[in-house]
Amino acid sequence: MRLPVQRARQVCPVEVAVSVLGGAWKLTVVKHLFDGPRRFGELGRLVPRANRKTLTRQLRELEEDGVVARTVHEQVPPKVEYSLTELGRSLHPVVTAMDAWGEHFEARTASQRPA
Amino acid sequence: MRLPVQRARQVCPVEVAVSVLGGAWKLTVVKHLFDGPRRFGELGRLVPRANRKTLTRQLRELEEDGVVARTVHEQVPPKVEYSLTELGRSLHPVVTAMDAWGEHFEARTASQRPA
DNA sequence: CTGTATCCGCAGTGATACTG
DNA sequence: CAGTATCACTGCGGATACAG
Numbered sequence: 001m002r003l004p005v006q007r008a009r010q011v012c013p014v015e016v017a018v019s020v021l022g023g024a025w026k027l028t029v030v031k032h033l034f035d036g037p038r039r040f041g042e043l044g045r046l047v048p049r050a051n052r053k054t055l056t057r058q059l060r061e062l063e064e065d066g067v068v069a070r071t072v073h074e075q076v077p078p079k080v081e082y083s084l085t086e087l088g089r090s091l092h093p094v095v096t097a098m099d100a101w102g103e104h105f106e107a108r109t110a111s112q113r114p115a
Numbered sequence: 116m117r118l119p120v121q122r123a124r125q126v127c128p129v130e131v132a133v134s135v136l137g138g139a140w141k142l143t144v145v146k147h148l149f150d151g152p153r154r155f156g157e158l159g160r161l162v163p164r165a166n167r168k169t170l171t172r173q174l175r176e177l178e179e180d181g182v183v184a185r186t187v188h189e190q191v192p193p194k195v196e197y198s199l200t201e202l203g204r205s206l207h208p209v210v211t212a213m214d215a216w217g218e219h220f221e222a223r224t225a226s227q228r229p230a
Numbered sequence: 231c232t233g234t235a236t237c238c239g240c241a242g243t244g245a246t247a248c249t250g
Numbered sequence: 251c252a253g254t255a256t257c258a259c260t261g262c263g264g265a266t267a268c269a270g
Contacts (some may be wrong), residue, residue, distance in 0.1 A: 012162075014210060014217055015140065022133055028127040030131055040236085093212040099132070
């Protein structure tokens with residue numbers, strides 16, 4: 001397991017969750033995977049600000065932590081699909097709560113929005 | 116508002132929530148504040164791995180984002196209390212979900228625990 | 231199409247010492 | 251007690267080019 005996660009264990013369960021899910025775009029990816037399996041390129045389009053390397057790293061960490069499953073279809077051209085594991089699907093309440101709060105936060109600070 | 120939050124707005128509400136709450140020890144602090152107002156030193160003891168500088172920064176960001184309120188009591192010695200704002204209290208579902216998932220994750224990976 | 235390799239900047243985190 | 255100042259490090263996140 002990754003070191004930040006290990007450290008978080010010594011403090012609080014919420015900190016563990018943050019360590020596993022707090023990386024850039026991770027929860028966004030998980031959210032989209034609730035709509036069904038997605039290919040690498042699809043995720044890249046759904047999370048436009050994440051470049052390939054970063055997206056690959058986040059997916060590998062999510063895979064390492066048992067949240068997503070990676071399926072390679074032996075084809076030419078290659079096709080790789082990502083889907084949620086059972087542990088990943090158990091994130092549904094978290095994603096729902098975070099999504100709702102994010103919207104609430106945005107609405108509350110709408111006056112500070114630049115454009 | 117902080118830049119990471121601004122960037123997250125362009126992607127997804129869950130990413131906004133991660134940007135606001137994803138800092139080290141932030142959700143742990145919020146969780147403890149649900150038990151009532153806490154002084155700076157108390158929070159330092161409740162989150163043992165956070166040093167003063169880091170804890171100060173996280174609290175300032177949470178204050179800036181309207182999640183916590185900072186109350187200075189003009190005394191000698193000084194006394195500063197942190198409490199949740201209404202926006203902070205609206206985090207209750209998030210903290211509950213994250214805490215439960217963190218425990219679930221720990222239980223599931225207990226075999227990999229080092230000590 | 232789905233990656234990897236290389237290089238890089240810097241924000242986030244921290245240790246330590248000092249201050250009102 | 252509740253911070254701030256200073257210095258430093260690490261690794262995340264990213265740009266770009268290459269590969270199977």
